[in-house]
Amino acid sequence: MTPIPNTPGIGLRLAHLAEMVATCPRAGWLEIHPENFLANPHAAELLVELSANYPISVHTVGISVGSAGSIDRWHLKRIRGLADRIKPIFVSGHLAWSTYRNEYLNDLLPLPYTEETLRLVAAHIDEVQNTLGRPYLIENPASYVTFQFSTMNEADFLAEIVLRTGCQLLCDVSNVVVSAHNMGFDPHQYIDDFPSHAIAEMHLGGFTPEEDEATPGSEVWIDTHAAAIDRRSWDLYAYTLQRFGAKPTLIEWDNELPSLPALLREAAYAEEIARAIPMETGHASAH
Amino acid sequence: MPALTEIQFRFRNAVIDGDSGPVAPVLVGGRNPQKRLAIHRRNYETGLVDALLLKFPATRWLIGTPLVIEAARQFIRRHPPQAPCIAEYGAAFPDFLSKCAGAERLPYLRDFAELEWLVGQVAIAIDATPVDPEEFSKADPKTLPDVRLTLQNGLRYLNASWPVENLLKLYLAETVPDQLELVPASAWIEVRGARGEFQLNGLDVASFTFRKCVSEGCTLGEAAERALDADADFDPGQALAALIANRFVTAVRQTAEDKFHDRL
Numbered sequence: 001m002t003p004i005p006n007t008p009g010i011g012l013r014l015a016h017l018a019e020m021v022a023t024c025p026r027a028g029w030l031e032i033h034p035e036n037f038l039a040n041p042h043a044a045e046l047l048v049e050l051s052a053n054y055p056i057s058v059h060t061v062g063i064s065v066g067s068a069g070s071i072d073r074w075h076l077k078r079i080r081g082l083a084d085r086i087k088p089i090f091v092s093g094h095l096a097w098s099t100y101r102n103e104y105l106n107d108l109l110p111l112p113y114t115e116e117t118l119r120l121v122a123a124h125i126d127e128v129q130n131t132l133g134r135p136y137l138i139e140n141p142a143s144y145v146t147f148q149f150s151t152m153n154e155a156d157f158l159a160e161i162v163l164r165t166g167c168q169l170l171c172d173v174s175n176v177v178v179s180a181h182n183m184g185f186d187p188h189q190y191i192d193d194f195p196s197h198a199i200a201e202m203h204l205g206g207f208t209p210e211e212d213e214a215t216p217g218s219e220v221w222i223d224t225h226a227a228a229i230d231r232r233s234w235d236l237y238a239y240t241l242q243r244f245g246a247k248p249t250l251i252e253w254d255n256e257l258p259s260l261p262a263l264l265r266e267a268a269y270a271e272e273i274a275r276a277i278p279m280e281t282g283h284a285s286a287h
Numbered sequence: 288m289p290a291l292t293e294i295q296f297r298f299r300n301a302v303i304d305g306d307s308g309p310v311a312p313v314l315v316g317g318r319n320p321q322k323r324l325a326i327h328r329r330n331y332e333t334g335l336v337d338a339l340l341l342k343f344p345a346t347r348w349l350i351g352t353p354l355v356i357e358a359a360r361q362f363i364r365r366h367p368p369q370a371p372c373i374a375e376y377g378a379a380f381p382d383f384l385s386k387c388a389g390a391e392r393l394p395y396l397r398d399f400a401e402l403e404w405l406v407g408q409v410a411i412a413i414d415a416t417p418v419d420p421e422e423f424s425k426a427d428p429k430t431l432p433d434v435r436l437t438l439q440n441g442l443r444y445l446n447a448s449w450p451v452e453n454l455l456k457l458y459l460a461e462t463v464p465d466q467l468e469l470v471p472a473s474a475w476i477e478v479r480g481a482r483g484e485f486q487l488n489g490l491d492v493a494s495f496t497f498r499k500c501v502s503e504g505c506t507l508g509e510a511a512e513r514a515l516d517a518d519a520d521f522d523p524g525q526a527l528a529a530l531i532a533n534r535f536v537t538a539v540r541q542t543a544e545d546k547f548h549d550r551l
Contacts, residue, residue, distance in 0.1 A: 039374035040411045041440065042482050062371020068292035075371055100299040104368040107330040109298055112313075116291055144323045145316035149288045182323075183316065213325065214317025222326060 004089055005029045005055050008249040008267040008274075011225075012050075014043055016260045021046050025264055028271075029055040029089065031250050035062050038078045044085070051086040057201070057250070058088040059170075062104065065124040065138070066097030066111045076131050083132060089248075090201055092137035092170045093128070095121070095158065112147035113157040122164040129167065137200050139170040142207075142223035143179040154179075155193035162198040169195060171247070172203035173240055174233040178221045187236050196244040204229050204237055204270060205252035226255035229266060234273060241277045249274070289313065302331045303367055335363040338373045339380060342407050345458040346384070346400045350393060358387040374411075378404060395449035395469060402451050402476065405443040406487075409480030412441030417534035423527075430541065432508030436501050436530070437538035441481040444499035447474040452487045493518035497526045498535075 007028025012020060014036055030050065037044045050056070062075055083091060096108035111117050128136045138161060140154060152160070158169060171194060180187035206227030212220035229251070237249075251266045289297075297310035301324045311321035339359040340347065347355045362383050368376045381404055384390060385397030393399075417439075426434075450472050457464065475495030477488040490498070493514040500510035511523035530536055 035372045036374065039372040041413045042411045045413050045482075064371075068290075068295045072370070097295060098371070100295055102369050103299065103303070104371050105299065105302050105331055106334045106368065106373065107302065107327050109295075109302070109327060112291070112294065114288070114291075120291065143316075144326045145314040145320045147294075148313050148315055212317055212322075214319045214322035218317075220317070220323065220326070 003055070004248050006246065006248070008251060008270040009055075009057065010263050010267050011059075011250060011252045011254065012047075013254060013257060014040070015257050016263070017043055017046055017050075019260050020050060023260075024053055025260065027054060027264060027267065029057060029248070029250070031057040031059050031090075031252075033061050034058050034079050034082050035060070038082060044082065048085050055089045056086045057090040057092065058083055058086075060091065060093040061108070062098060063093045063124075063128060064097050064099040065093060065121050065128065066095065066109075066117065067099050067124070068097075068120065069099070069101055071124050071127060072099060073131075076128060080132055083134075090137050090170075091132055091134060092139060092201065094139045094141060095154075095161075096141050108141055110141060110143055110145060110147070113150040113152045113154060115151065118157065118160055118164070122161060125161065125165040125167050129165065135166065135168050135200075137168045137170040139172050139203065140175050140194075141179070142172070142175040143183055144220060144222075146183060153193070155190060155195065158198075159195040162195055167198070168200040169198040170201045170203060171199045171240065171244075172205070173237045174203065174205045174207060174229065174252075175223060177230065177233050177236055178207050178223050181219075181221045187232075188239060191236065191240050191243060194244075199244060199247055202237070202240065202247045202249045203252055204233055204249065204266075205254075206230065207233075224255055225252045228258075229269075234269075237270070238273050238277055241274055246274055298327075302327050303364060332360065332363060335368065335373070335376070336360060339363075339377050342377050343380070343400060343403055345403045345455055346381075346396075348458050349399060349454070350390070350396065354387070354389050355384070358384045358390075361387065380404070394471075395447075395451055395454070398445070398447035398449050398474075399451040399454055402445055402447065402455055402478070402487075405445055405478045406455070406480065406485050409441040409443055409478050410483055410485045412439070412481045414439055414441065414481045414534075415537040418531070418536045418539055420531050422539075423531055431527075432506060432511070433541055434507050435504060435540050436507070436536050437540070438498075438502045438530070438535045439479075439481070439537055441479060441485075442498075442502055442535060443478040444495060444502060445474075445476045445478065446495065446499075447476060448472075450474045452476050452489065455487065491518070493521035494526055494529075497521070497523070498530065501530070 005028040009029035010027055012030040012032050037047055094108050098105050176187045176190050205225040206229055207221045208224040209219040209221050212218045249270050301307035301310050307321050307324040314320035316323040336359040381397050381400035390396050475490045475492055477490050479486050496517045497510045497514035500513050514521045
């Protein structure tokens with residue numbers, strides 16, 4: 001089995017695929033969206049080639065564990081097929097929904113945090129894990145709206161999901177920064193409450209501030225993955241490392257892609273931050 | 288408290304149809320959460336429209352990006368994706384585009400966009416190992432009419448009413464002639480590609496019919512019959528030999544469960 005890397009990885013997008021194959025730059029690991037490769041046999045072939053040189057993580061965007069209807073079993077089987085070929089170190093997805101009946105809404109949509117949602121998401125994660133034959137990692141979302149009738153907060157919801165399914169968590173630090181700004185909560189408190197024992201991976205990605213039409217005169221931050229990682233994300237990342245210790249970390253950049261070396265520099269910076277922090281895994285530090 | 292399925296139905300209507308009124312009262316987010324729903328609506332639209340624009344650069348060259356964008360915006364509302372692999376989304380776009388306002392002045396638009404879609408499909412294919420020609424030479428000719436072939440994934444067949452392959456070649460050559468007169472004429476086009484490469488082969492009607500039928504799963508006998516309907520001089524033996532020589536055949540199977548390979 002491929003060892004879990006300590007060096008930060010990068011999200012691999014199709015635009016960088018040929019260059020990665022040709023140059024094999026130093027990178028801890030690569031994370032892909034399987035939806036981009038399942039429909040592209042040529043890209044999948046190159047990915048299999050890369051998997052001989054890099055640990056690969058599979059980050060799904062289309063499984064939709066939060067859909068009120070059933071999950072797409074055909075899609076899930078295709079992901080299993082790809083996973084069998086590249087032997088990923090992680091398979092992850094989102095605490096969100098993206099399909100309504102047979103329509104795919106091409107976005108990660110929010111869920112109310114209620115007992116009904118818990119039961120549904122837990123059942124779907126069970127099905128995913130049974131099909132994949134491995135633990136699934138669930139990522140905390142970037143939020144622009146939440147639901148008035150939620151009966152628990154996000155961290156408690158995630159902790160309960162872990163308890164019911166045995167899944168692991170992907171802590172997206174930048175999503176915490178974005179959601180905290182948009183929904184008005186303390187990002188450090190969120191990290192403090194996060195079920196740290198289940199974290200298997202962390203994400204960092206860029207966001208884009210824009211005028212908030214919902215609250216004129218203020219900004220809403222959009223999780224675009226179209227920019228360099230913001231200082232506030234780096235700061236919260238350092239805080240998270242201090243709280244929870246080192247975790248495999250990945251740089252996500254999906255839109256307005258930089259050059260591959262620029263992307264790798266972001267990963268190198270994450271490594272620099274991690275090295276500078278005295279690790280006390282499992283011990284909380286004062287905020 | 289509405290059930291989750293009801294919430295998601297309302298959310299779906301906000302994202303796809305722009306009807307955000309029914310879901311807004313249960314949301315939190317800024318002073319006016321309804322406005323925040325525009326972010327999700329935009330994520331849906333931008334991602335899908337951009338995906339379609341990436342798949343149809345030649346069509347944009349032909350009719351202009353604004354018309355394609357407007358058609359794409361309408362398309363994604365009326366035909367949401369049915370699966371999460373967006374690379375597979377857009378097969379119905381050429382037909383939809385050709386019926387949009389502004390497209391009527393270009394009667395060859397549907398064929399052109401369809402050809403571009405097929406080129407995109409074959410360019411991401413990979414070749415499988417072809418069946419060894421030696422094995423065919425040992426086959427019992429009596430069994431051949433019942434045989435079905437699997438062809439390379441990177442093969443598509445388009446019967447166009449206009450010679451759109453010539454137009455696409457102009458785009459690929461980055462050539463803009465002073466004047467181009469396009470007249471209606473049937474074109475039987477074989478689109479062949481793999482691993483980022485592709486080529487367009489003009490076929491005669493009988494060869495086209497034969498290859499298309501074989502690619503769609505007809506037996507060799509059925510395919511030959513239809514090709515002979517198109518041209519009485521068609522030679523099935525030669526046509527089969529050409530498929531084999533071009534390394535197009537990747538698997539051979541009998542109509543019944545038994546494998547042709549087992550008999551060779």
